[in-house]
Amino acid sequence: MIERCVGCGAEFEKIDGPIHRYMTSSAGCWERYGELLGVMAIAPELKIARQLSTDAYAAQHPGTPTPQATQSVAVHLLNLYGYLVRGRPVGVPQFAGHKGAFPRLEPPSFEQTRTVADMPITGSHEEIAVAARAWAESVWAAWSERHGLIAEWHAKYSAK
Numbered sequence: 001m002i003e004r005c006v007g008c009g010a011e012f013e014k015i016d017g018p019i020h021r022y023m024t025s026s027a028g029c030w031e032r033y034g035e036l037l038g039v040m041a042i043a044p045e046l047k048i049a050r051q052l053s054t055d056a057y058a059a060q061h062p063g064t065p066t067p068q069a070t071q072s073v074a075v076h077l078l079n080l081y082g083y084l085v086r087g088r089p090v091g092v093p094q095f096a097g098h099k100g101a102f103p104r105l106e107p108p109s110f111e112q113t114r115t116v117a118d119m120p121i122t123g124s125h126e127e128i129a130v131a132a133r134a135w136a137e138s139v140w141a142a143w144s145e146r147h148g149l150i151a152e153w154h155a156k157y158s159a160k
């Protein structure tokens, strides 16, 4: 039986399993993401792919409107903006210290968007790295109605 993820819309075999506390997903989606992180964790050359995947996954699983989920989505979108639009080096998140500053953003449809299901977890590291960037760019594009707002937030908070 196939279950569609409530966050990203990816379809996985329905399983019983844990999910994240506030990045609401199907158990199958969360399991696949865990497998992906496992592959990337032991490959130092996939550090950038890992950060992009983390931001993409979080921005695609906005969960319920709790304060924590709301801040998480905002911070990960700010990361994507910084990395993909402003060309900041992919690395340590820049906005971790601004908890509570951001209002809830209603998520877009991820209908045409890449998901963790498109990540070639058994592929070469190069394939994984290319796919992670494509996934991040796809998720960022899905949030296009908020690009202006994210840019404003970035300008407002990055100097502090």
Ligand SMILES: [Zn+2]
Pocket: 005, 006, 007, 008, 009, 010, 025, 026, 029, 030, 061
């Ligand atoms: Zn999902």
